[in-house]
Amino acid sequence: MKCQYCDKPATFHITELTEPDGPQILHLCEHHARTVLQKEEPSPIKTVTGALAKQLQLGQTKEELRKLDKKACPSCGITFFEFRNTGRLGCPMDYTHFESDLTPLLLNIHDSLQHTGKRPSRAAANVDAQAELISLRKEMEAAVQSEQYEKASKIRDRINEIQGDPKHPGFVAPATDDEGDADLSGDAQDAPGEGGGGL
Amino acid sequence: MKEPSDLSILVKNSGEWLKGTGPESDIVISSRIRLARNLAGFPFIKKCSEDDRRKIERQVRTRLEAMSAWKDIQYVHVDTLSEVDRQFLVERQLISREIAEAEGSRAVAIDPGEQYSVMVNEEDHLRIQVMHSGLDLDSAWDQIDRIDDTVEGELLYAFHPKFGYLTACPTNVGTGLRVSVMLHLPGLVITQQIDKVFRSMQRINVTVRGLYGEGSQYTGDFYQVSNQVTLGHTERELLTMVGDEVVPRIIDYERKARDFLMEKGEQDLLDDVSRALGILSTARKISSEETMHYLSKVRLGVNLGLIDDVEVATINKLFIHTQPAHLQKLRGRMLTTSDRHVERANYLHQHLRNGGPADVN
Ligand SMILES: [Zn+2]
Ligand SMILES: [Zn+2]
Numbered sequence: 001m002k003c004q005y006c007d008k009p010a011t012f013h014i015t016e017l018t019e020p021d022g023p024q025i026l027h028l029c030e031h032h033a034r035t036v037l038q039k040e041e042p043s044p045i046k047t048v049t050g051a052l053a054k055q056l057q058l059g060q061t062k063e064e065l066r067k068l069d070k071k072a073c074p075s076c077g078i079t080f081f082e083f084r085n086t087g088r089l090g091c092p093m094d095y096t097h098f099e100s101d102l103t104p105l106l107l108n109i110h111d112s113l114q115h116t117g118k119r120p121s122r123a124a125a126n127v128d129a130q131a132e133l134i135s136l137r138k139e140m141e142a143a144v145q146s147e148q149y150e151k152a153s154k155i156r157d158r159i160n161e162i163q164g165d166p167k168h169p170g171f172v173a174p175a176t177d178d179e180g181d182a183d184l185s186g187d188a189q190d191a192p193g194e195g196g197g198g199l
Numbered sequence: 200m201k202e203p204s205d206l207s208i209l210v211k212n213s214g215e216w217l218k219g220t221g222p223e224s225d226i227v228i229s230s231r232i233r234l235a236r237n238l239a240g241f242p243f244i245k246k247c248s249e250d251d252r253r254k255i256e257r258q259v260r261t262r263l264e265a266m267s268a269w270k271d272i273q274y275v276h277v278d279t280l281s282e283v284d285r286q287f288l289v290e291r292q293l294i295s296r297e298i299a300e301a302e303g304s305r306a307v308a309i310d311p312g313e314q315y316s317v318m319v320n321e322e323d324h325l326r327i328q329v330m331h332s333g334l335d336l337d338s339a340w341d342q343i344d345r346i347d348d349t350v351e352g353e354l355l356y357a358f359h360p361k362f363g364y365l366t367a368c369p370t371n372v373g374t375g376l377r378v379s380v381m382l383h384l385p386g387l388v389i390t391q392q393i394d395k396v397f398r399s400m401q402r403i404n405v406t407v408r409g410l411y412g413e414g415s416q417y418t419g420d421f422y423q424v425s426n427q428v429t430l431g432h433t434e435r436e437l438l439t440m441v442g443d444e445v446v447p448r449i450i451d452y453e454r455k456a457r458d459f460l461m462e463k464g465e466q467d468l469l470d471d472v473s474r475a476l477g478i479l480s481t482a483r484k485i486s487s488e489e490t491m492h493y494l495s496k497v498r499l500g501v502n503l504g505l506i507d508d509v510e511v512a513t514i515n516k517l518f519i520h521t522q523p524a525h526l527q528k529l530r531g532r533m534l535t536t537s538d539r540h541v542e543r544a545n546y547l548h549q550h551l552r553n554g555g556p557a558d559v560n
Contacts, residue, residue, distance in 0.1 A: 011488050012488070030487070030488065048368065048369060048370060075242075076242045076243075076246045077246070078246060086245070087368060088243065088245050088322070088367045088368055089243055089367055089368070089369070090242055090243055090245065090246040091241075091242040091243055091246060092237060092239060092243070092357035092359075092365040095359055095362050095365055095372070096359070102369060105369060106362070106369060106372070106430065109369060109370055109428065109430075110372075110373065110428040110429065110430035110431050111428065111431065112373075112428070112430050112431020112432075113361065113362075113430070113431070114361060114430075114431060115359075115360075115361060115362055115363030115364075115373045115374070115430060115431070116431060116432065116433050117363060117373065117374040117376070117432070117433045117434050118344070118347075118374065118433075118434055119358065120351055120355075120356045120358050120364075121348065121351060122355065123358050123360075129240075130239045130240045130357075133239075133240035133241070134240065134241065134242050137241065137242065137248070137250075137251055138242070138246075140250075141248040141250065141251075144250075162240075163240070
């Protein structure tokens, strides 16, 4: 028997017991078995996209679906279409921007809409500041990409302004060096020592 | 921070969770809990620029450096590692395959006992995990809860009063908590009861996944039980669901299967596990699947008292140390697949002959 993802012999046989149609057996080579098994959760993308497909079929017309797909998060820019395809959201604000669209999905996955567990010691008082930070980071990246360094530097100042004020709701403890070291030299892509961050 | 960061410290050791102790450790290999956390004011990883990822990594590292445990922690920039080293950390269960294969700035902080690790810039900005030997979810939770508080420190987590901790994938939102208990179930496999047992659990909010062979195919007989939902239950409720309701039932079935096998065919079982030990200690070339298959049988034999001169900790260690990246790190060089088969056989031979020393390295 061959691996269902390539031509190598299938030496691993994995049962997925959570498939909606009952247990499903996957026949895989060593490489693909590792890929499947070492993902921590059973294909979350499939869970999300599957649940979404079900829910969209039930509730929406093609026209409504097309409109929903075009809806975008004003902070990070992700569209509902993109989310639907990848199963991953773009930023924390998406839970607010797409709240009504995500509600049936969350109910489908968790059978609940209310967190009852642990809470962080401090919660952000002003959500708008976080949304602004995310938009600004996106704008700064775009400015750097298009070599508009003056604009990028202004955006950077604004980010530091929001982050630098501990009383400000967007405050995130500044690291040893703050946002000031953002590479605005024009070749951020080629910055050496990718992981080292020059430290 | 501990030096050197070339993973050599880890190579010779083996994690706490492999020591084969803790409640129900004849059946339960390990209890793992992970928490997903994201920083407020940043997009999720997929929408981060490299600049964003670097800032997140730096903020988290600054936070970790302030912890008293920092001096003992090994902090590894995953993006600067070779493929073998990344694979090594995956085999060791200290990082996920996802972060191993991702791009851009990303890191992992590892405690010396390998009980916990903190991944930075995985699918979420932070993935904290704690792993204990045996069925030990309560103390694993106490530990991860404290680490979460400490890591949070001055950082501001993305949190929503209704949806809880916000995560990149809606399947993790709420508590961000995933409990995974790894079980060794050879009895249920041999008696062909495994599918029946799991099918009876379909309606419960847990996920069971396993790796097994077909007919004469190779198998390790390992299964992982995890919570399916993360929103709408407290952390304690989720731990109870997995650790007090589901896992004990499976353990009970496995014990019954083992008793049945001992009563009906102790000689057959003794023959089977002895042959397995014989192959492992005398083979000159062996694949990792075949190794898994026979180690599983030997582990069952040891737990049933049919083999008394090999320690469970040795078997547990061999499961990990015979995997490809571990073999290459232990031998200190790259090995082709067929070289690995020879080296693996040498390694097993060395550690299992004469019953095998308890201390494998
Ligand atoms: Zn394959
Ligand atoms: Zn967004």
